[in-house]
Amino acid sequence: MVTQVQLERHRRQLLQVEGMCARQINVILTSIRRMPPEQAAATLHRMVPAVVSRGGTAASFECARFYSEIRAAQVGGRYRPSAAPGARTAQVTSNIDWAVAGMLDGSGSDDVRSRLLRSVPRMALSAGRNTIIQNADRDSVAVRYARIPMGPDPCAFCVMQASRGFVFKSDSMNEWHDNCKCVLTPSFEESPRAEGYDPDVYYEKYQKGYKVAGGRRAGETAKDYTSRLMSAMRSENGLR
Numbered sequence: 001m002v003t004q005v006q007l008e009r010h011r012r013q014l015l016q017v018e019g020m021c022a023r024q025i026n027v028i029l030t031s032i033r034r035m036p037p038e039q040a041a042a043t044l045h046r047m048v049p050a051v052v053s054r055g056g057t058a059a060s061f062e063c064a065r066f067y068s069e070i071r072a073a074q075v076g077g078r079y080r081p082s083a084a085p086g087a088r089t090a091q092v093t094s095n096i097d098w099a100v101a102g103m104l105d106g107s108g109s110d111d112v113r114s115r116l117l118r119s120v121p122r123m124a125l126s127a128g129r130n131t132i133i134q135n136a137d138r139d140s141v142a143v144r145y146a147r148i149p150m151g152p153d154p155c156a157f158c159v160m161q162a163s164r165g166f167v168f169k170s171d172s173m174n175e176w177h178d179n180c181k182c183v184l185t186p187s188f189e190e191s192p193r194a195e196g197y198d199p200d201v202y203y204e205k206y207q208k209g210y211k212v213a214g215g216r217r218a219g220e221t222a223k224d225y226t227s228r229l230m231s232a233m234r235s236e237n238g239l240r
């Protein structure tokens with residue numbers, strides 16, 4: 001079983017990575033305060049990628065540690081985890097472009113801080129989760145994952161994913177939200193479990209939504225059905 005101690009420690013470490021990114025972004029923002037917008041934007045393009053890279057390395061290191069810790073406890077033996085590459089340069093550039101857009105066209109310079117404080121930790125944590133997925137792909141032992149909400153208020157999408165319990169490889173593991181504080185949790189056991197995580201609690205919320213939404217209608221796309229189902233889950237359970 002994945003223990004509460006393992007999960008809590010991992011969550012704390014990831015929060016620290018987010019905090020480190022935020023502090024470094026704030027230092028950079030202070031240094032550009034008096035610069036004209038073009039110069040400020042150029043400075044951000046020069047300095048922010050290093051923050052993304054350091055944050056990604058720290059998150060990957062922590063995720064490799066988490067993976068190895070659970071693997072050692074459940075499987076034993078030796079394992080050398082690898083780290084996934086961090087965010088691509090093009091992705092970092094486009095996130096910075098998005099953050100500085102309002103400052104450059106004069107529509108709102110307040111966006112810079114809030115957008116960087118969202119996108120930089122997000123890119124860092126994503127490198128960490130990719131590390132878990134990469135190790136699972138390379139591992140000779142079969143791995144299943146669960147999305148375990150660790151925040152007080154997970155959204156309908158995350159509740160729906162959490163209701164599935166531990167599953168083999170899944171595309172839905174590509175979508176993550178800043179506020180839901182979910183943890184991508186690997187397990188190597190025959191009947192995977194994690195302490196404090198009961199998929200049935202989430203399944204019940206899913207079922208309440210399903211009772212109202214019903215099945216997929218003729219002609220309805222999978223995407224449209226999912227959003228109708230999630231909106232029923234929201235209204236039936238008071239979810240975000």
Ligand SMILES: [Zn+2]
Nearest residue numbers: 155158177180
């Ligand atoms: Zn969510």
